[in-house]
Amino acid sequence: xxxxxxxxxxxxxxxxxxxxxxxxxxxxxxxxxxxxxxxxxxxxxxxxxxxxxxxxxxxxxxxxxxxxxxxxxxxxxxxxxxxxxxxxxxxxxxxxxxxxxxxxxxxxxxxxxxxxxxxxxxxxxxxxxxxxxxxxxxxxxxxxxxxxxxxxxxxxxxxxxxxxxxxxxxxxxxxxxxxxxxxxxxxxxxxxxxxxxxxxxxxxxxxxxxxxxxxxxxxxxxxxxxxxxxxxxxxxxxxxxxxxxxxxxxxxxxxxxxxxxxxxxxxxxxx
Amino acid sequence: xxxxxxxxxxxxxxxxxxxxxxxxxxxxxxxxxxxxxxxxxxxxxxxxxxxxxxxxxxxxxxxxxxxxxxxxxxxxxxxxxxxxxxxxxxxxxxxxxxxxxxxxxxxxxxxxxxxxxxxxxxxxxxxxxxxxxxxxxxxxxxxxxxxxxxxxxxxxxxxxxxxxxxxxxxxxxxxxxxxxxxxxxxxxxxxxxxxxxxxxxxxxxxxxxxxxxxxxxxxxxxxxxxxxxxxxxxxxxxxxxxxxxxxxxxxxxxxxxxxxxxxxxxxxxxxxxxxxxxxxxxxxxxxxxxxxxxxxxxxxxxxxxxxxxxxxxxxxxxxxxxxxxxxxxxxxxxxxxxxxxxxxxxxxxxxxxxxxxxxxxxxxxxxxxxxxxxxxxxxxxxxxxxxxxxxxxxxxxxxxxxxxxxxxxxxxxxxxxxxxxxxxxxxxxxxxxxxxxxxxxxxxxxxxxxxxxxxxxxxxxxxxxxxxxxxxxxxxxxxxxxxxxxxxxxxxxxxxxxxxxxxxxxxxxxxxxxxxxxxxxxxxxxxxxxxxxxxxxxxxxxxxxxxxxxxxxxxxxxxxxxxxxxxxxxxxxxxxxxxxxxxxxxxxxxxxxxxxxxxxxxxxxxxxxxxxxxxxxxxxxxxxxxxxxxxxxxxxxxxxxxxxxxxxxxxxxxxxxxxxxxxxxxxxxxxxxxxxxxxxxxxxxxxxxxxxxxxxxxxxxxxxx
Numbered sequence: 001x002x003x004x005x006x007x008x009x010x011x012x013x014x015x016x017x018x019x020x021x022x023x024x025x026x027x028x029x030x031x032x033x034x035x036x037x038x039x040x041x042x043x044x045x046x047x048x049x050x051x052x053x054x055x056x057x058x059x060x061x062x063x064x065x066x067x068x069x070x071x072x073x074x075x076x077x078x079x080x081x082x083x084x085x086x087x088x089x090x091x092x093x094x095x096x097x098x099x100x101x102x103x104x105x106x107x108x109x110x111x112x113x114x115x116x117x118x119x120x121x122x123x124x125x126x127x128x129x130x131x132x133x134x135x136x137x138x139x140x141x142x143x144x145x146x147x148x149x150x151x152x153x154x155x156x157x158x159x160x161x162x163x164x165x166x167x168x169x170x171x172x173x174x175x176x177x178x179x180x181x182x183x184x185x186x187x188x189x190x191x192x193x194x195x196x197x198x199x200x201x202x203x204x205x206x207x208x209x210x211x212x213x214x215x216x217x218x219x220x221x222x223x224x225x226x227x228x229x230x231x232x233x234x235x236x237x238x239x240x241x242x243x244x245x246x247x248x249x250x251x252x253x254x255x256x257x258x259x260x261x262x263x264x265x266x267x268x269x270x271x
Numbered sequence: 272x273x274x275x276x277x278x279x280x281x282x283x284x285x286x287x288x289x290x291x292x293x294x295x296x297x298x299x300x301x302x303x304x305x306x307x308x309x310x311x312x313x314x315x316x317x318x319x320x321x322x323x324x325x326x327x328x329x330x331x332x333x334x335x336x337x338x339x340x341x342x343x344x345x346x347x348x349x350x351x352x353x354x355x356x357x358x359x360x361x362x363x364x365x366x367x368x369x370x371x372x373x374x375x376x377x378x379x380x381x382x383x384x385x386x387x388x389x390x391x392x393x394x395x396x397x398x399x400x401x402x403x404x405x406x407x408x409x410x411x412x413x414x415x416x417x418x419x420x421x422x423x424x425x426x427x428x429x430x431x432x433x434x435x436x437x438x439x440x441x442x443x444x445x446x447x448x449x450x451x452x453x454x455x456x457x458x459x460x461x462x463x464x465x466x467x468x469x470x471x472x473x474x475x476x477x478x479x480x481x482x483x484x485x486x487x488x489x490x491x492x493x494x495x496x497x498x499x500x501x502x503x504x505x506x507x508x509x510x511x512x513x514x515x516x517x518x519x520x521x522x523x524x525x526x527x528x529x530x531x532x533x534x535x536x537x538x539x540x541x542x543x544x545x546x547x548x549x550x551x552x553x554x555x556x557x558x559x560x561x562x563x564x565x566x567x568x569x570x571x572x573x574x575x576x577x578x579x580x581x582x583x584x585x586x587x588x589x590x591x592x593x594x595x596x597x598x599x600x601x602x603x604x605x606x607x608x609x610x611x612x613x614x615x616x617x618x619x620x621x622x623x624x625x626x627x628x629x630x631x632x633x634x635x636x637x638x639x640x641x642x643x644x645x646x647x648x649x650x651x652x653x654x655x656x657x658x659x660x661x662x663x664x665x666x667x668x669x670x671x672x673x674x675x676x677x678x679x680x681x682x683x684x685x686x687x688x689x690x691x692x693x694x695x696x697x698x699x700x701x702x703x704x705x706x707x708x709x710x711x712x713x714x715x716x717x718x719x720x721x722x723x724x725x726x727x728x729x730x731x732x733x734x735x736x737x738x739x740x741x742x743x744x745x746x747x748x749x750x751x752x753x754x755x756x757x758x759x760x761x762x763x764x765x766x767x768x769x770x771x772x773x774x775x776x777x778x779x780x781x782x783x784x785x786x787x788x789x790x791x792x793x794x795x796x797x798x799x800x801x802x803x804x805x806x807x808x809x810x811x812x813x814x815x816x817x818x819x820x821x822x823x824x825x826x827x828x829x830x831x832x833x834x835x836x837x838x839x840x841x842x843x844x845x846x847x848x849x850x851x852x853x854x855x856x857x858x859x860x861x862x863x864x865x866x867x868x869x870x871x872x873x874x875x876x877x878x879x880x881x882x883x884x885x886x887x888x889x890x891x892x893x894x895x896x897x898x899x900x901x902x903x904x905x906x907x908x909x910x911x912x913x914x915x916x917x918x919x920x921x922x923x924x925x926x927x928x929x930x931x932x933x934x935x936x937x938x939x940x941x942x943x944x945x946x947x948x949x950x951x952x953x954x955x956x957x958x959x960x961x962x963x964x965x966x967x968x969x970x971x972x973x974x975x976x
Contacts, residue, residue, distance in 0.1 A: 057648045059315050063322060064645035065696070068493060070326045071333055071475070075696060083319045090315075257310050 001209060004107075005216035012111045013199055020196045024116055024239055027197055028248060032255035035108065039101065039260050040267045046100040052093050053270040058086045106213065109249070114217035116248035118200045118234035121193040126152040126167045129189065131180055132229040133162040139226040144179030148172045149191060163227075182227045189230045190218060204230040337473045345472050345954035350759035352701040352949050353694065355752060356404075356481070357745050358397060359710030359918060360766035362388045362928050368742050376750035380764060380930045383753075389929040390941035391768040393871045394818035394884045395922040397710065398432055398498060400767035400942055401482040405464035407946030407961035411874030414461040415483060416881060417816035418499075424829045427801055428815055428900070430507070432459050432483045432499045438548060447549050447598050456486045456635060461876060462960060465946035466490055466701060474953055475700035477693045480686060482705065485657060487638035495643060495689070496636045497705065500657040502624040503545050503593075503605035503633060508656055510664045513540050513560060514619040525663030531560065531618065538562035538618050542575060544595045544625065545603055545633075556595035556603060564614050571611055573620065582611045582620075587677055590652040593625060604628035606652050610674065621669050623678070626656040646689055653685040660711040665913045672734040672913075675715055680744075683708035687748060694755055701949060706748070712741045713770045717916025721772050725909035749930075756932060761952055766927035767942060773917035775854060776894025776910050777861050777887065779814045780902045786848065788812040789902065797903030804902060808832065812845060812882070815900065817893055817919045819881025820845075820865065827878075842867055842882060849883075854891070854907045861891045861907065863921045874960075886921030893919060935966040 019027030062083035069075035121127050131141050141164045145151065152167040170176070170193035180187045192200045201217035206228045212220055221227055238245035264271050368374045369381075380386070392403045392410065394417065402415040410416050420431040436455030441448035460483050466476035470491030478484065482498030502508055510526045515533045531540030540560040546553035558576040565571060569584035580588050587610045595603040605625035612619045627633050629643040629652065636655050637643035647653065659682050665675040683706060690704040718726035719735040749764055756762045783789035784797065788811045791797045795804035802813060807823060807830035814820045822838060825831040833841060845865065852862040868880040885893070895912065896904035918925045929940050937944075941964075947957035948966040957965065 057651075061645055061648035063315075063318060064641055064648060066319070066322045066326060068639070068642065068645060069696060071330070071337070072698060073327075073330060074698065076323060076326050080319055080323050083315065087315050087319075261310075 001212040002219060005212055006219075008107060008111050009199065009216060012115065016115055016197055020198060022197075024197050024237075024248070025241060025251070028112075028116060028239065028251060029255060031112065032252055033259050035105075035252075036256045036259035036263060037267075038104075039256060040264060040269045042101045042104075043097045043271065044267060044269045046097040048093055048096070049270055052090070055086050055090045055093060056270065059083055059090065062086065107216075109252075110214055110216050112248070112252065114199050114201060115197055116239065116252075117237060118202060119237045120195040120198070120200065121170050121191065121234065122195070123170055123173055123193055126169045127191075128165055128233040129168050129178065129191075130158075130165040130229075130231045130233070131163045131182070131227055132158075132231070133182065133226050134228050135162065137162050137226040139183035140181075141227075142181040144181065144186075146176045146178065148174060148193075149176050149178065180227070180230060182225065185222070185225060187221060187225065187227055187230065189232060191232060200234055202232055202234045341473050343472075345474075347474070347953045349761045349952045350699050350757070351697055351761070352952055353697075353752070353756065353760060353762045354701070354703040354945065354949075355690070355748065355762070355764045356401075356703065356705035357709045357764070357766050357928075358482075358705055358707045359713055359768060359770050360742070360745065360928050361713070361769035362926060363769065364738070364742060365928050368739065368746075373739065373743055374746040376746045376753060377764070377930060380749055380753060380762075380932060384762075384930070384932040385934045386928070386930045387935070387938070387940055388769075388926040389765055390939060391922050391925060391927050392942060393866055393868075393922050395768040395918045395920065395925050396817060397767055398483050400927075401498070401705065402432075402460050403943045404767065404945050405466070405481060405483070406460075406462040407465060407943050407950075407957060407963040408462050409872045409874065409943060409962045411868075411872030411877040411880060412462050412960055412962065414459060414876035414879055416868075416879065416884075417819050419816040420879070421815050421821060423827060426805070426807065426813070426815075426828070426830075430499060431816075433457065433485055433501075434459055435501070435505065446551075448551060450548060458483070458486055458488070463958070464488060464490075465949045466492055466494075466703070468950055468955065468958065469701055469953060472953065472955055475697070477697060477700070477702045477704075479689050479693060479702075479704040480707070481703055482657075486635045489638055492638075492700070493642045493693075494638045495646065496655070496657075497707075498657040500627070500636055500655055501634070502626055502656050503603065504625065505545065506624070508624040508658050508661065508663065510624050510661050510669065511542070511622040512619060512669055513538075513542075513622065515617045516619065525624075526667055526669060531562075531620075533618050536564040536566065538564065538571075538620075542593070542622075544593070544605065547595075547597050549598045549601065556597060558593060558595060560620075562611075562618070562620065564618070566615060569614065571614060573609065573611070580609065582609065584611055584614055585671075585674075586610065587674060592628065592652075602631075603633050604631045605633070606654075608678070610670065612669070621664060623661050623664070624656055626654050626659070629653060629655050646692075649692060650685065650688045653689070654682050658707075660707065662711060662715055662914060665715055668913075672716070672732045672737075675913075676712070676734050676737050679708045679711050680741075683741075683744065690748075691751065691755075694752075701953075706745070709741050709745060709766070710770075712737050713916045715913050715915070717770070717772055718913070721774075721915075724772065724915055725774055726911050726913060726915040728911075753932075760932070762932040763945065764928075764930040765942075765945070768918045768922070768927050769925035770916050770918050771889040771920050771925055773892045773910050773915055774890040775857065775859075775861065775892075776897070776908050777852075777854075777891055778894045778897040778901075778904050778906055778908075779820065779885065780897050780900070781904055781906045782849075782852075783810075783812050783814070783820075784902055785906070788845065791902065798901060801900040802902065803900070811841060814885075814893065814897055816881075817898060818884050820883040820885060822882045838882070846883065849885070856907060859890065860888050862886065863888050863924075884922075886923075887919065889920055889924055891920065892917045931966075933967070936968045937964065937966055940966055 016027050062079045065079040066076050148171050150169050152169045156165045173193050176191045178189045178191055189204050190201055199217050203215045204218045205211040207220035207223050239248050239251050369378050392400045398415050399410055402413045406413045415431055419428040422429050434457045438450040438454050440451040466478055467490040469476050476492035478494040480497040485496035485500040487494045487496050511529055513529045513531045531538050542558040542560050543555040547556045561574045563572045571582050573580050575593055578592050580591050588608050590606045593605045597603055606628050607625045608623045610621045612621050629647040660679045664670045686706050693702050716734055716737040718724040720738055790806045790809035791804050792806045797804045810823050811833050812822050822833045823831045824833045849862050849865040851860050854861040864886040865883040943963035944966050947961045947963045950957045951965045
């Protein structure tokens with residue numbers, strides 16, 4: 001999984017590199033277009049196209065039927081019933097491609113989340129770094145801060161969980177690696193103080209399939225580490241277009257759908 | 272994908288789904304399949320709810336409006352009036368097949384109500400007969416006398432039922448010109464069909480493929496146009512033959528040869544479609560045609576622009592969508608079926624006439640306009656051409672017997688689906704549907720049921736029983752129909768005319784020439800089509816179309832010479848000579864009588880009628896040459912074409928059939944009686960202009976005007 005994550009992480013870093021200094025929406029549109037093409041090809045390969053086409057025709061016929069027999073209340077309700085039945089059949093036909101395409105898209109979305117999901121840290125603005133230890137661990141936790149990052153306040157002990165938290169302040173823009181000593185071992189955590197589109201990892205977690213699937217931006221903690229999570233509290237980001245801000249995922253959904261519907265004719269796909 | 276492999280992949284994917292379904296950042300967007308489903312389904316649901324809501328909201332107001340605008344209160348005797356028309360079903364053959372026990376459902380229907388011969392119209396031609404059926408009147412009131420009429424100025428033939436005009440005003444925009452008006456498309460049939468009158472009394476009608484309904488009538492109901500609906504080229508059906516063979520000859524009837532080039536296994540050519548009126552000079556729209564031949568397995572991949580179709584040698588394709596690009600964003604769409612008829616040595620590809628695409632019609636082919644789209648969505652693409660069955664291609668031997676049968680029966684299946692779908696939706700009102708296959712199959716295969724027919728060359732064919740087959744298919748339709756008809760429904764199964772053999776052609780223009788009523792231009796041989804060799808300054812009478820003889824009357828025709836006062840005498844003279852006209856070679860009477868139309872009809876359009884409707888004897892009909900206006904041809908000749916049966920004879924010889932689920936009260940029903948009967952059954956008094964009589968005795972108090 002780590003290998004896959006490294007590969008995907010590198011690919012997305014490379015893919016989004018040209019858009020790093022541009023408004024985030026630009027890169028997202030390009031990625032959405034590429035994803036739409038992939039979606040269309042995947043949908044075409046995994047869906048039952050004749051059946052999708054047939055059921056969509058039936059649905060359209062139902063809509064015309066309501067219009068045609070609009071003086072006959074019984075006919076209207078019959079047509080509506082038929083449309084609902086066909087709509088369910090359509091949903092059923094979409095289940096197979098959904099299942100096939102879900103896995104790659106979860107991986108893609110997870111990667112994009114770390115590029116578009118968080119605001120970059122601002123210089124001279126504090127951020128909370130939290131280290132959580134395994135239950136029952138009594139290891140001592142200390143920080144080794146690189147140049148350009150200072151401590152804003154003394155360490156705070158967490159009463160409910162074993163571990164500690166610090167308020168850090170980046171003094172200059174850039175990518176940093178924070179050293180964290182947990183007992184005898186030394187761990188690291190990335191910190192990015194940069195407003196451009198780049199990979200930001202809010203969590204570094206203990207190894208595990210799900211952790212790596214959902215948080216692929218940083219390598220997992222060593223398996224025998226006393227620490228089970230290192231968390232840096234980046235702010236969640238909203239992408240704005242003409243003053244209308246939404247979570248990037250919603251934009252991604254809209255863009256991929258719109259582009260896929262726009263391009264379906266070129267690829268000969270019935271959606 | 273193999274089923275087992277698909278299942279295994281599905282199971283794996285389902286596992287992944289289960290993993291990914293665990294909440295996380297990415298669970299907000301679980302995949303494009305879901306995305307598509309969500310977006311599409313949401314749109315459908317939203318549209319449905321909106322339309323239903325709007326319909327429900329408007330419904331009471333519509334009811335109120337209808338109640339307020341209704342002409343008068345009516346008291347229908349029936350809930351549904353259902354007419355199932357089998358064009359050309361012949362009483363003699365029907366009797367024979369019933370006697371042989373092959374039509375049990377017709378027999379059942381006859382026992383339930385009645386079965387009688389149904390008097391047809393003068394002439395016994397489908398456009399005339401179905402117009403009379405619809406309007407309840409004879410031709411002098413609906414103005415349809417034949418397929419063709421003549422232009423009184425030029426003497427050239429024009430379509431009798433429809434006028435399609437051209438656009439004169441354009442706005443020039445670079446290389447394009449934008450039409451500033453719509454071309455005139457007008458139905459020339461006069462009088463009101465019964466479905467329009469029913470609509471005026473808020474009674475819904477569905478009218479499926481009843482001839483002479485192009486452009487469609489506007490009334491309270493739905494209608495799909497039929498006979499006389501043109502193909503995309505604007506003709507009544509021009510098949511195409513893409514071929515590497517010599518292109519120095521054109522087909523005589525209805526076809527066009529298109530030269531293509533073959534280079535090894537590749538064939539290239541161009542399909543020329545309708546005129547592009549968005550360009551100066553109306554150049555034809557074109558689609559590139561390419562074929563990649565696979566001679567090892569007798570197949571080919573044929574491309575028409577972006578559309579591809581895989582063909583097996585001598586097998587008809589399904590409908591192929593043909594898209595012509597007229598201008599950016601402006602497309603003209605048609606549909607056709609194709610068949611590769613040879614690929615070794617020479618290449619030939621047959622294409623049916625390009626029908627108007629019912630989903631994106633280039634001309635008005637239905638009322639309301641989306642009705643054709645609705646049917647296409649419901650059952651897939653279907654033929655929209657008026658004379659949809661390609662009889663000409665079989666006549667020219669471009670296709671074989673079995674191909675024509677397949678084309679005809681496929682169209683019959685399309686029609687059946689339309690009919691039963693419409694019947695299922697109809698809770699109150701009328702439904703009329705005409706099936707054409709009976710007529711077309713009898714036209715083309717009569718030679719196989721009549722011993723010694725000159726068109727039967729004794730070849731091997733599996734279509735010798737095609738006529739019986741279509742009657743049996745009709746019987747099955749009647750059987751299904753009977754299962755769906757209730758006690759409040761009035762069902763009529765009928766035909767517009769019967770059928771007879773067409774063994775010998777008669778060229779009456781030749782007879783007129785020989786008898787001094789028609790003269791040729793100086794030096795002309797009389798071999799040109801459409802009477803182009805005729806000297807009108809000396810001609811008194813001429814034949815045009817399948818049944819009519821016209822006089823060249825002064826003041827009516829542009830070069831008329833017969834004084835109106837002399838018409839009656841000339842009529843007597845010619846009628847006397849034609850009555851009992853013999854074919855000496857066969858020692859038979861060819862013409863029983865020439866019927867004077869002023870004695871047949873009365874009505875406001877009588878002046879447009881031919882002077883005579885020719886009553887040919889069984890076995891005779893106007894010859895192919897006469898029908899195309901060639902004068903210098905034999906007076907009598909054998910008909911050796913596949914088109915071997917016909918009904919353009921003395922109408923008294925070819926009545927239709929009438930089966931009804933109730934016994935009727937008169938003994939000699941006629942096609943013109945159906946419309947007034949329909950009105951009477953819905954409690955509406957038939958209007959005075961209807962010539963027909965009501966088939967059921969009526970309590971006058973129950974009807975109202």
